[in-house]
Amino acid sequence: MNRSVAKVSRGENGDAVTLSDVTDKSAILNRLEAAIWVFDIDESRVVWANQAALAVWDATDLGELQARNLKADMSPSVSQRVKQFQADFIEHDAAFSEVWTLYPQGVPKSLRVRYVGIELDDGRMAMLCEGHDEVVEQPESIRSSDALLHTQLMISLHHEDGEALYLNPAARAAFDAQNAHLHSRFVRKRDFDKLLKALRTDGQISIITKVATTKGERWHEVTARTCHDPVSGAPSIHVSETDVSDLKEAEARAKSQAYTDPLTGLPNRIHLPILHQQMTAQAEADGHIVGVFFIDLDQFKAINDTLGHSHGDTMLIRVAKRLRAICEGTDKVVRLGGDEFLLLATVPEDDPQQLCNIAGKILDALSLPVRHDGRKLSVTPSIGIARWPQDGETAQELMKNADLAMYQAKAAGRNRYRHFDARMKQDQETELETLTDIREGLKRNDFVAYYQPRVDLATNRIVAVEALARWNHPKRGLIMPDAFIGLCEKTGLINDLGLLILRDALKQQKSWRSQGIEIFVSVNVSQRQLSSFDFAEQVQDALQEFGCDSSGLELEMTETLLVEGDKTVHQNLKALRKLGVKIAIDDFGTGYSNFSRLNDMAADCVKIDRSLIRDLPRSEPIVKMMIAMCKLMKVSIVAEGIENAELEAKVRDMGCDEIQGFYCAKPMTATNMTEHLQADLGVEPLRRSTK
The missing domain is CATH 3.30.450.20 (PAS domain)
Structure with missing residues (x-):
């Protein structure tokens, strides 16, 4: 035209x-x-x-x-x-x-x-x-x-200095006379300078930039090339533009969704590195440090499991709101997932005590109850604190170290905070090395069952043996369970270890039976084992494999399992009872001591915890009450931790049925236990063939 x-x-x-x-x-x-x-x-x-x-x-x-x-x-x-x-x-x-x-x-x-x-x-x-x-x-x-007349593509021709020579109808509609000059369209001058530089060096460029139009500021994809004016032949710039504002807005929404937790509206784990970079850059400029608070809600799982996820979601939303209320200035709160949150706060480098003040505010704010549907819900926080740059440079490293400190807070009793220090990292590295050793030990069958007898106070004879896990380490020798049971529980390896000890005990029971020794065997089981949907089936398979009578097997569990156990736990217990396996409650008296729940589970045996026995005679009223209740429910009573004749006499007088402890015998190998049983039960040992 x-x-x-x-x-x-x-x-x-x-x-x-x-x-x-x-x-x-x-x-x-x-x-x-x-x-x-x-x-x-x-x-x-x-x-x-x-x-x-x-x-x-x-x-x-x-x-x-x-x-x-x-x-x-x-x-x-x-x-x-x-x-x-x-x-x-x-x-x-x-x-x-x-x-x-x-x-x-x-x-x-x-x-x-x-x-x-x-x-x-x-x-x-x-x-x-x-x-x-x-x-x-x-x-x-x-x-x-x-x-050219009908296209929605905005096409314009400009003199090399940006003066408009031609605009097609779409360009005329988008840019009024004031913005006809090329440089006046660009909202950001640096984008126009970038365009001119690229045209001088490469002759063309395509960028997405914000431009001023008759509809206000919009995002355009601008493609520019050097050319000549077909009328005058002068050097010119040919520009074509497409409005991509809707696409940019969609991208912004998608980015916001990707970086935001949908439940609480807080930044999420993906957004953390960006927030960390922004905060640390500003902190460095101001001479400040950044505190990273790793917050985990104690006993939150119990709310979800007992009351449902709607109550749990309400709790998380309220927690997020309370954490936001604590924030000042550039402080940020991030939801990592589940019941885990991070709070990032900037404090002066010469006043690190402020980190303790913030932790105290978090404890106070989150320990308040939350009301929902007429219920009062309460949780407490365990908090780990790491500092930038002292405890790490990257967001990942700081979060990891704050997490280690948080676990120390939990181990110390929950509802408190702990600062990260280098020893925690060393302990974790030691733990990882131990975990590797445990996995290799399970493959090598380094773990074996030791046996400790239980003595009937009426006959003074051994009536049962408890199988206890021991680790025959090839370099470190015999390792006691305190050094590995907790780690196995934490990592889930307790399932493999528990099954190994169960099979070892049943195999030994079969061996004893072949020698004329009929003895009751008791084996400990963990919540993780009972939470496995196929645990009862595993027990049944092991009984069948070794030809053992289910009535000769007792499984010991802690009383907290009766309260905290989920549906799978109770289904497994029901199946085990149907098989004829006996159920014993270990360490009774240290937890909820819920006799009603004990009756519901139809436990066969209660083992009074050694701490109560050790505390006699001060704990005598409690022990007597427990024994009386168990007698009413026709549950046999075992007193644990009997170390001397004086304790043995006390529990005998109070009505206990059996005792277990060093006074009877220390845990021993299967070979030593065989000799012990033969002597106690008057069974002649099998003679080796001389052929």
């Missing part, structure tokens, strides 16, 4: 050309070969046409053409373009020459049309059109001109 700057809409005396001026000369104009018509832009109608124009429009007469509503078939792009013409006629007295395709009676007809402004009798600005057949125009040229 060539844009003329000649002012041709004025008469000889400088007055505007009007429709009356044209119609007064209609006789002359009708004799011209050029098609001339007047188009009412506001009404989208032809208001006057000469004979040549009637032919172009395939109209029978002027009245018939005037009656046509051309707006019905006019595309939005054409409508926008003629409105732009109208504005230029009024403001700049402009004239234009373009190739247009008309559709008289639906048949396309391409003409080169020259447009100038013309005033209607009522003063409105219309358009005087002068059309000429373009026999030299090729179809490709016609189509390209038409496509």
Whole structure:
């Protein structure tokens, strides 16, 4: 499209050309070969046409053409373009020459049309059109001109200094005259400078940038190339732009969703490295340190398991709100997942005591009860604290070290905080080495069962033996369970270890039976084992493999399992009872001591914890009460931790059925236990064949 700057809409005396001026000369104009018509832009109608124009429009007469509503078939792009013409006629007295395709009676007809402004009798600005057949125009040229008119792609041509030479209709609609100059479009000057630099070095660039448009600030994908102005031949810049604001907004929403926890609205674990980088950069500039508080909610699982996830979710939302209320300035709270949170706080380097103050605020805020559906829910936090840069540089390292400190807080009794120190890391490394040793030891069968007898106080004879895990380490020798049971529980290896000891004990029971020794065997089981859906099946398989009677097997568990056990635990216990396996409650008196629950589980045996026995006679009233209740429920009673004759006499007088402890015998190997049983039960040892 060539844009003329000649002012041709004025008469000889400088007055505007009007429709009356044209119609007064209609006789002359009708004799011209050029098609001339007047188009009412506001009404989208032809208001006057000469004979040549009637032919172009395939109209029978002027009245018939005037009656046509051309707006019905006019595309939005054409409508926008003629409105732009109208504005230029009024403001700049402009004239234009373009190739247009008309559709008289639906048949396309391409003409080169020259447009100038013309005033209607009522003063409105219309358009005087002068059309000429373009026999030299090729179809490709016609189509390209038409496509340029209709495209939503914003195309403009600029002088090398950025002055606008041409804007297609879409660009005209997007950029007013003030933003026609290329540099004025860019909201960020550095993006325009980047564009010019790339054009000088590479001749082209494509960037996504924020631009100023008639609709306000928008995101455009701008592609620019160096070229020459086809009219003057001067170096120029060709620019095409696409509005990608919707895409950028969608990306921003997706990014926000990716970085935000949907339940609490807090930043999530993915967002943590970004927050860490921002906070540490500012802290370094201000001479501050950053405290990382790893927060875990104590006993939160019990709320989810007993009351349901809606109560748990309510608790997490309230916790998030309370943590946000503690934050000051640039402090941030992150939800890592589950019931774990991080709070990042900046404090002066010369006042680290503020970290303790913040930890105290967290303890106070989270220890308050939460009310939901008429219930009062309470949890307490365990908090570990690490400092940047003293305890780590990266977000991952700081979170890991704060996590170690948090576990120390839990081990110390929960509802407290601990600061990270290097020894915690050393302990963890030692723990990892031990864990590797345990895995290898399980493969090598380094773990074996030792046996400690239980003595019937009525007969003074051994009536049962308890299988206890020991670790025959190839380098460190015999290792007691305190050094590995807790780690096995923590990592889940207790399932493998527990099954190994169970099988070892049943295999030994079979061996004793073959030697004429009938003895009851008791084996400890953990919550992890009982929480495995196939545990009862594993026990049944082991009994069948070694041909052992289920009534000769007792499984010991702590009383806390009766309260904290989940549905799978109770299903396993029910299946074990159905098999005929006996159930014993170990360490009774140290936890909830719920006799009602004990009765529900139909326990066969209760083992009074050694701490109560050791505390006699001060604990005598409690022990007597426990014995009396067990007698009523017809549950046999074993006193643990009997170390001397005095304790043995006390529990005998109080009515205990059996005793266990060093006074009877220390745990021993299967070989030594065999000899002990033979002597106690009067069983002749098997003689080796001399053949």
